[in-house]
């Protein structure tokens with residue numbers, strides 16, 4: 001007998017979402033099909049109407065076919081979905097209907113998160129999000145694994161969480177992120193906390209003692225940080241950050257993947273990765289989907305001020321706070337919502353992603369000729385970085401783990417983070 005767990009609404013206050021038909025998700029994402037989706041499309045007789053099969057099979061999985069620019073074959077020139085227009089919302093593939101809901105099951109319940117790849121979510125437009133849990137649960141009935149019990153997250157690697165530990169961690173993190181300290185201090189504090197917990201031997205600090213430890217660390221964080229000043233990042237650390245940005249922006253498209261094949265595709269990806277590395281500031285930043293404007297050099301990006309200098313600091317602070325909070329409260333930082341990673345590893349990855357958001361916002365500002373990012377730049381950056389979080393297989397793989405381990409052991413994540421804010 002299969003068990004369907006209850007969906008816990010997102011706790012982040014004030015988060016909103018309704019679809020505004022921007023069509024970005026139909027250009028951004030590759031839609032994997034379930035058997036029921038393929039049956040629905042067959043009934044709609046697209047192959048006969050289009051003269052070709054609108055689905056393709058790649059490495060054993062079925063997907064919606066994409067155009068050369070990566071957009072879905074059903075995306076119309078007016079930005080609307082042809083399946084939706086002709087057959088209605090319920091006839092679209094479940095992945096299309098479900099976006100931007102994100103469900104993360106644990107042992108007794110499922111967290112309802114939200115993807116900030118969605119423009120309406122980033123701009124906070126539409127209905128109150130946490131009131132939509134019933135709708136998410138109804139649709140998730142078509143994705144049984146999204147409502148099936150999963151293992152509880154670990155606190156650290158090889159260290160299963162004891163009852164109350166993760167809740168205690170979250171209870172202290174959320175007020176810190178939304179607290180009164182300046183944005184840069186709060187982000188620095190998050191990275192410092194992740195580094196401190198990663199370095200600590202938590203085997204001897206269990207249950208309520210762990211929660212007390214976190215409580216003490218967070219209570220004294222604002223006083224403690226000035227005693228641990230942040231030096232400028234080393235060139236190698238900046239290069240590592242650019243590698244992390246590349247990994248988060250990486251956007252392989254079916255049309256290209258299918259044409260090149262597995263090995264040529266891997267070589268081509270290696271070439272693109274190489275172009276993001278190197279220390280030459282006069283090298284041009286490769287093109288990034290969703291960022292329009294003239295090409296700029298890596299040096300130009302690094303000359304843009306951090307987000308604390310933004311003329312829209314209040315709005316940028318609101319967006320970053322909401323994004324981080326919704327990521328934590330939506331179960332997207334550790335456990336089943338983030339590659340089954342432990343809380344400590346997940347917090348570390350979140351801090352690195354936050355640094356990547358800052359870097360992409362500076363890139364967007366450089367392309368627009370601004371000296372500091374504004375809200376438009378930050379929105380683009382959050383959308384681009386969040387789209388891969390918990391989804392792109394390589395971000396849960398060994399390369400990312402090695403990158404994080406390097407930052408943990410030899411580098412200093414706080415340094416690259418501070419340079420972006």
Ligand code: SF4
Pocket residue numbers: 025026031064072073074075076080081082083084092093096
């Ligand atoms: S099927 Fe429709 S909703 Fe889904 S990606 Fe294609 S155009 Fe968008």
